[in-house]
Amino acid sequence: MQKNLVIVESPAKAKTIEKFLGSDFVVKSSFGHIRDLPKKDLSIDIEGGFVPTYEIPAEKGKLVAELSRTAAEAKAVWLASDEDREGEAIAWHLTEVLGLNVENTKRIVFHEITKDAILNAIKAPRKVDMNLVNAQQARRVLDRLVGFELSPILWKKVKPALSAGRVQSVAVRLVVEREREIINFKVTSSYRIVAQFYPANDSNKTLFKAEYSERFATKEEAYAMLERCKGATFTVEKCESKPSKRYPAPPFTTSTLQQEAGRKFSMSVSQTMSIAQKLYERGLITYMRTDSVNLSSLALNACKKEICEMFGENYSARRNYTTSSKGAQEAHEAIRPTYINNHTIEGTSAEKRLYELIWKRTVASQMIAAEVNRTTITIAMSGDENRFVATGEVIEFDGFLRLYSESHDDEPSDSDDSAKLPLLHEGEQLLSQTITATERFSVPPMRFNEALLVKRLEELGIGRPSTYAPTISTITTRGYIEKVNKPSQKRSYTLLTLKGNSITEKIASENYGAEKNRLAPTDIGMVVNDYLEQHFPMVMNYNFTANVEKEFDRIAEGEMAWKEMIGNFYTPFHELVESAITTQNDKGSQVRIIGTDPATGHVVKARIGRFGPMVEIESNDGEKPRFASLKKGQLIEAITLEEALSLFALPRTLGNYGDDELVVGIGKFGAYVRYGKSFASLTKSDDPYTITYERAVEIIEEQKRSAAAATTPIKSFVEDANMLIKNGRYGAYIAYNGKNYRIPKSKKAESLSYEDCLKIVNSTKK
Secondary structure, eight states: OOOEEEEESOHHHHHHHHHHHOTTEEEEEOOSOSOBOOSSSOOEETTTTSEEOOBOOGGGHHHHHHHHHHHHHOSEEEEOOOSSHHHHHHHHHHHHHTTOOTTTSEEOOOSSOSHHHHHHHHHSOBOOOHHHHHHHHHHHHHHHHHHHHHHHHHHHHTOTTOOOOHHHHHHHHHHHHHHHHHHHOOOOEEEEEEEEEEETTOTTOOOEEEEESOOBSSHHHHHHHHHHHTTOOEEEEEEEEEEEEEOOOOOBOHHHHHHHHHHHHOOOHHHHHHHHHHHHHTTSBOOSOOOOOOOOHHHHHHHHHHHHHHTOGGGBOOOOOOOOSTTOOSOOSOBOBSSTTOOOOOSOHHHHHHHHHHHHHHHHTTBOOEEEEEEEEEEEETTOSSEEEEEEEEEEEOGGGGTOOOOOOOOOOSOOTTOOOOOOOTTOEEEEEEEEEEEEEOOOOOOOOHHHHHHHHHHTTOSOTTTHHHHHHHHHHTTSEEEEEEOOEEEEEEEEEEETTEEEEEEEEEEEOOEEEEEEEOHHHHHHHHHHHHHOHHHHOHHHHHHHHHHHHHHHTTSSOHHHHHHHHHHHHHHHHHHHHHSOOOGGGGOEEEEEOTTTOOEEEEEEETTEEEEEEOOOTTSOOEEEEOOTTOOTTTOOHHHHHHGGGOSEEEEEETTEEEEEEEETTEEEEEETTEEEEOOTTOOTTTOOHHHHHHHHHHHHHHHHHHHSOSEEETTEEEEEEEEETTEEEEEETTEEEEOOTTSOGGGOOHHHHHHHHHHSOO
16 A cells, blocks of 8 residues: 655654654655765866766665655655755755655655644645755855865875865864964963951951952062051942843754853763754754744743743743844754653753753743842042952842853853842941952963854854854864863962061962863864965955855845855855965975074974974984974974973983893884883873883883783693683684684683584684
8 A cells, every 4th residue: 555655864753753643654764865976076067057966875775776666656755854954955865866856745844853743744745945955055066166176285285185174174273273372372470459358347247358450460569559558448439239130041052052061061062963863853852953042932831831830920931032143044943842841851861961951941041030139349448549349249039040050161250249248338447357469370262162163153154053063073083173181280379468467478379271172273283274374365264254154045045046156156266276286385384493402503393294293303414304203282383492302302211121221212103112122012191201110111011921921821621732722912712723713702711611612613614
């Protein structure tokens, strides 16, 4: 009997939907894109108007044959791929590959996988939207042209096996520029004056903090300020209390979900999207690729019901958020739970946490604002024109904060705005218990983490919800950026304290500079960025890249022809390509002169070599220069002369081991310790520049024990001296008459009898 065929993108979604549709429908999965541009060829007819040539990958052949057969037998075919441009393109490719008529084929979309949503979609099918398809085709073709024309130039002019992409290169530029801000940042110190005051007529001495409005550049100036405080009178000049409101954040979009999951759970962008995809396919949340902050009236009513039941009606405030960006990617709602009354779900720990975050954010967005009382007290000091200022914030009514509070990327602040201040009156006299001058240091800009990079790309209008995760994944895989973890460092600071009439000085210490999962450019990333900025400024321009995104939106709206848009981009871009091919690359611009080697007087320089970033000490004519690889985390642009020279400390002789010298070095396969003609590899935690003699001997002895264990049989047999069970690199095995035999996982080597071994030998295929 003929059935309706519904084609979705993923098998997980297919199972969920099939349960809702009943016996008259069969649901199949296309497993993502059914065809694409071939990986090796350009496959775009530039002369013929940028017509792409698509192919069905070999691994999809069997699937296509099965879908074609089922479609031919079906009463009707319904295309139910995702509702964004990528999903629309998948639907169109399916019509092309399966020989379906675009005009007659039913296209259905839904924002959530619930029974109501699916049945409503079936009631209102539409045609494949070719405007959305063309917007996706334009992106795909444009990115292919950029990648295929730029990459060979990088191979010739910079280094083999490199590649470039339109959005990816701009993302790398952001990371490189931030790194250069950090490299060029000069740390300065200043002294912050904080007093602990209490009202003169308060017998309980209720203390509160106030900060002096000026900072001092030197210890001497800070000391002089504390001297002026001796015997000074302090009076409340002004006391202002302002009620204000704090409003909840709107429901999640793709970008804000990625940011908040990164801040709260340290999830990577791709990890967040992978978990959200699973939640969506299980019917637990709405579609997770969206620019929209809108909620349906159904969701708004459900939120109100939950809030009233949990906290009371005075906590509810219906709020309609609207999306400001035109062409918010074809999505109708923000990311929200499909059923608001489900506060929790079953699943992995990560799925539960992400669902709870989405649930709280959605419900909190419909709660009343928190009422806050912010107090500012200005304190005059006799004989001084500057003022001490105390600020405090008291939450009078918690509102949405009872359920959820958004995290922020702000730097930690020295001020304590949440402190409760005593009730004071203008003209009231204050006494100081202590006044401290603390040395504080300026802080360099923070490196991006994944969520912050997504936020910056979104602010610049670069990329769309579906592109953020693959963009970051691509530039990381290509080795242009890397995640760095930096342990905290210790530094000393000076603390001057005035108590009574005496000033004491104390040297204290603090930890600073710790970083976790922050994005830093690699040397090759910086070199590629500089080359592209020099020769392809239009590709690397933030505004230009953002305008390209707007043109994709115009194509999606039917306001622009996609081939015309590609033509407008390609002509000036190809001229830059032709110019770059004929321009002689200045290799000297890729070399950084660090200084002079004091031992030889020769120039020390850093550059990209055949095996990666390195430093070189030049030599006299006829002599070979000396080379050393940079350590992980060192950059050509930032390495100092002292650090560069220390890299030439290898090979190091640690002493004698028996009759042989014990030498530490770095070779083709990593760091090693050598004695005579024998080598032993250092572990990842061993630093060849600092390893001790005792540790090197320990590594050698351990290697000898392992080698001995490998040659000593675990078991031998009186029945046949040639039958042995040995310990090998990949576990125990049987050695018999010069041949080796694998022991099945279900068997324990020590418990095997001679007969068991003989059986394994005889049953093993030759």
